[in-house]
Amino acid sequence: MTKDLASFVTFAQELASAARQETLTRWRGAGSARDKAGDGSFNPVTEADLGSERAMRSLIEARFPEHGIIGEELEDRPASGRWSWSLDPLDGTRAFVCGMPTWVTLIALLEDGAPVLGVIDAPRIDECYVGCEGHAAVHDRDGDHALKTSDCTRLSEARLSTTDPYLFAGTEADAFERVRRSVRTTRYGHDGYAYARLAAGSIDLVVESGLKPWDYLALVPVVRGAGGIVGNWSGGGDLAAGQIVAAATRELFEEAIGLLT
Amino acid sequence: MTKDLASFVTFAQELASAARQETLTRWRGAGSARDKAGDGSFNPVTEADLGSERAMRSLIEARFPEHGIIGEELEDRPASGRWSWSLDPLDGTRAFVCGMPTWVTLIALLEDGAPVLGVIDAPRIDECYVGCEGHAAVHDRDGDHALKTSDCTRLSEARLSTTDPYLFAGTEADAFERVRRSVRTTRYGHDGYAYARLAAGSIDLVVESGLKPWDYLALVPVVRGAGGIVGNWSGGGDLAAGQIVAAATRELFEEAIGLLT
Numbered sequence: 140m141t142k143d144l145a146s147f148v149t150f151a152q153e154l155a156s157a158a159r160q161e162t163l164t165r166w167r168g169a170g171s172a173r174d175k176a177g178d179g180s181f182n183p184v185t186e187a188d189l190g191s192e193r194a195m196r197s198l199i200e201a202r203f204p205e206h207g208i209i210g211e212e213l214e215d216r217p218a219s220g221r222w223s224w225s226l227d228p229l230d231g232t233r234a235f236v237c238g239m240p241t242w243v244t245l246i247a248l249l250e251d252g253a254p255v256l257g258v259i260d261a262p263r264i265d266e267c268y269v270g271c272e273g274h275a276a277v278h279d280r281d282g283d284h285a286l287k288t289s290d291c292t293r294l295s296e297a298r299l300s301t302t303d304p305y306l307f308a309g310t311e312a313d314a315f316e317r318v319r320r321s322v323r324t325t326r327y328g329h330d331g332y333a334y335a336r337l338a339a340g341s342i343d344l345v346v347e348s349g350l351k352p353w354d355y356l357a358l359v360p361v362v363r364g365a366g367g368i369v370g371n372w373s374g375g376g377d378l379a380a381g382q383i384v385a386a387a388t389r390e391l392f393e394e395a396i397g398l399l400t
Numbered sequence: 401m402t403k404d405l406a407s408f409v410t411f412a413q414e415l416a417s418a419a420r421q422e423t424l425t426r427w428r429g430a431g432s433a434r435d436k437a438g439d440g441s442f443n444p445v446t447e448a449d450l451g452s453e454r455a456m457r458s459l460i461e462a463r464f465p466e467h468g469i470i471g472e473e474l475e476d477r478p479a480s481g482r483w484s485w486s487l488d489p490l491d492g493t494r495a496f497v498c499g500m501p502t503w504v505t506l507i508a509l510l511e512d513g514a515p516v517l518g519v520i521d522a523p524r525i526d527e528c529y530v531g532c533e534g535h536a537a538v539h540d541r542d543g544d545h546a547l548k549t550s551d552c553t554r555l556s557e558a559r560l561s562t563t564d565p566y567l568f569a570g571t572e573a574d575a576f577e578r579v580r581r582s583v584r585t586t587r588y589g590h591d592g593y594a595y596a597r598l599a600a601g602s603i604d605l606v607v608e609s610g611l612k613p614w615d616y617l618a619l620v621p622v623v624r625g626a627g628g629i630v631g632n633w634s635g636g637g638d639l640a641a642g643q644i645v646a647a648a649t650r651e652l653f654e655e656a657i658g659l660l661t
Contacts, residue, residue, distance in 0.1 A: 167602055237559050237587050238602025240501060240525055263525070264501055298498050303588070304565065305580075319566075326498050327564070327588035341428060341499025 141272070147256055148271055150202065151246050152278075154195045154226075155260035155267055158244040161190035162229055163262045167238050185235065188212050191228030191244060199224055207249075211353045223249040227353040231330035240264055241332040247356035257360035259335040268335040268361050275338050275364030286365040291343040292390035294321040294398075299344045300333035301325070311348055311382075314372070317398040318346055334358040334385055338365035343387045344395060348372070350381040358385065368392040372399040402533070408517055409532055411463065412507050413539075415456045415487075416521035416528055419505040422451035423490055424523045428499050446496065449473050452489030452505060460485055468510075472614045484510040488614040492591035501525055502593040506618035518621035520596040529596040529622050536599050536625030547626035552604040553651035555582040555659075560605045561594035562586070572609055572643075575633070578659040579607055595619040595646055599626035604648045605656060609633070611642040619646065629653040633660040 165187040192212045199206055200216075207218025210226035224246065229235060231242035240263040248256035259268040267278045268286065275286040291297050299322040307315045319325055322344065326333070331354070336342040338361045355369075355378050362369050362385050372382040374396040384399065386392035426448040453473045460467055461477075468479025471487035485507065490496060492503035501524040509517035520529040528539045529547065536547040552558050560583040568576045580586055583605065587594070592615070597603040599622045616630075616639050623630050623646050633643040635657040645660065647653035 167600075233585050234587065236602070237561070237585070238597045238600060239587060239590065300498070303586075305586075324494050324498070325564075325566075326495065326500060328590075329500065336499045339428075339499060341497070 144256060144271055147248050148269060150198075151248060151256060151258045152267065152269070154198055154224075154246050155244055155258055157194040157198055158191040158228060158246075158260065159262040161194050162187045162235075162242070162244065165190070166235065166263065185229070185232065187235065188229040188232060192226055195224075195226050195228065195246070209353060211351070221251045223252070225249060225254070225353050225356040227331070227357070230354060231332070234328060234330065239328070241329050243331040243335070245331050245353060245357035247353075247360070249356065254356045254359045257357040257364075259331050259357060259361055261332055261335065264332075266335070268338060270338065270359075270361030270364030272360075273364055275361050277335070277339060286338045286361070287340055288338060288362070288365050288367040288387035289340040289343050291387045294318070294344075294391065294394050295323065297322045297343040297387075297391060298341070299323075299325045299346065300327070300329055300336070300342045301346050302328060302330050302333070306347075306349060314399045315346060315348075318344075318395055321398060331358060334362055337367055337385055337387060338362050340365075340387070344391060345383070345385040346372075346395065346399070348382045350378075350383050352379075355381070355383050358383075370396075372396070374400070405517060405532055408509050409530060411459075412509060412517060412519045413528065413530070415459055415485075415507050416505055416519050418455040418459055419452040419489060419507075419521065420523040422455050423448045423496075423503070423505065426451070427496065427524065446490070446493065448496065449490040449493060453487055456485075456487050456489065456507070470614060472612070482512045484513070486510060486515070486614050486617040488592070488618070491615060492593065495589060495591065500589070502590045504592040504596070506592050506614060508614075508617035508621070510617065515617045515620045518618040518625075520592050520618060520622055522593055522596065525593075527596070529599060531599065531620075531622030531625030533621075534625055536622050538596070538600060547599045547622070548601055549599060549623070549626045549628040549648035550601040550604050552648045553655075555579070555605075555652065555655050556584060558583045558604040558648075558652060559602070560584075560586045560607065561588070561590055561597070561603045562607050563589060563591050563594070567608075567610060575660045576607060576609075579605075579656055582659060592619060595623055598628055598646055598648060599623050601626075601648070605652060606644070606646040607633075607656065607660070609643045611639075611644050613640075616642070616644050619644075631657075633657070635661070 207223030468484030
């Protein structure tokens with residue numbers, strides 16, 4: 140790993156620790172959740188989201204004032220060089236307010252817009268997944284462990300995850316249904332944590348749509364660093380439309396793309 | 401609490417600890433999962449399931465040889481008195497083999513067939529929920545905490561959980577869909593842990609079908625002990641058909657029943 144990136148990995152883990160202080164102390168005290176959408180849909184922003192993003196921004200602004208920042212909750216900060224950070228302070232807010240433990244904080248470092256370092260931190264489960272320069276590892280209570288995706292190459296043997304099957308509409312719903320009917324088993328509701336478990340080899344495929352940059356940028360270095368494939372529903376590498384397929388192997392990715400397009 | 405039941409609570413927690421030794425040590429080493437159904441459907445039995453049930457049975461047989469035992473994996477043991485145990489050694493086997501942390505062990509003590517003591521133990525999250533004689537509490541890393549369901553009385557404000565929306569077919573699917581469309585948000589995939597969080601006040605409603613006795617018997621004293629309501633889809637108390645509704649309040653239960661029947 141280059142010297143620059145090694146020090147950024149340490150710094151990104153400091154960001155995750157600072158975010159944990161804000162999220163864990165507010166978990167299961169969901170009385171402060173309020174409705175962000177304001178149109179009757181349920182999109183809660185808790186003080187945990189805001190506190191987590193503010194804590195990470197303060198650290199970045201103090202240490203790297205020239206770096207840009209995009210985050211889910213607060214305004215973009217333009218970069219004055221090639222480095223920027225993407226922050227999702229609390230991915231899985233609905234799980235968070237329902238008292239479920241698999242919510243995560245997502246952190247990505249972008250070099251000229253491309254994610255080169257990703258962190259998926261799961262505070263309540265005490266697992267921090269990091270991907271950088273073709274490698275990925277998880278730090279948990281037992282130490283550091285290298286991550287490797289499973290060797291699953293066939294949909295009929297695959298463990299699929301998606302956050303909510305009802306998030307898909309129209310042709311997307313039909314396409315997802317073709318994949319869902321072809322796999323071995325499907326899990327729901329794990330947001331960014333599903334990609335962490337794909338990197339770790341216990342989920343084989345994740346199919347989602349409607350993702351924002353802060354939802355997917357951090358996942359890319361983790362999944363690719365563990366040997367997995369990340370692309371869009373057409374099989375390409377441009378994720379900007381928010382349709383994401385992540386797979387343990389190239390063969391599995393191609394088989395999923397065949398049903399999605 | 402009667403003296404008999406107080407000692408049974410302690411013993412049930414010993415059972416949960418013994419089960420943890422068998423499940424936690426085998427988690428995320430899911431290579432030993434094999435297909436129980438044998439018909440292409442995915443119903444994995446791991447060594448964790450079997451080890452967990454055997455460990456609990458040995459303790460019961462040694463301490464209370466006259467007690468009956470029903471369990472998910474092994475043969476029924478008839479009772480020679482009024483006490484029996486119901487054991488689900490690993491509820492959420494699919495979550496377990498997908499590396500997700502909310503799988504649980506379910507333990508119920510039955511008096512003349514009725515559940516009077518229930519344990520929902522979540523080993524990886526280190527939370528043990530116990531309900532008995534109108535009270536419920538969770539033991540976690542911070543100690544013991546009394547459980548109380550939320551005060552949610554309206555579907556439009558409710559957080560719903562069910563294990564898998566695709567488990568429902570025909571008129572059941574239509575009935576569930578009416579409820580799903582009426583609630584604020586829905587979470588999937590948490591098996592018995594959803595009832596624990598209902599008892600703790602962070603889930604308001606659980607609707608499921610196809611449950612076996614070992615799936616639901618342990619949940620009843622926990623949910624009722626926390627002030628919640630458990631019944632069948634027609635609003636009655638007979639759960640033998642496996643259609644279960646658990647709600648934080650009577651009003652919420654009745655509103656859900658109105659859409660399910």
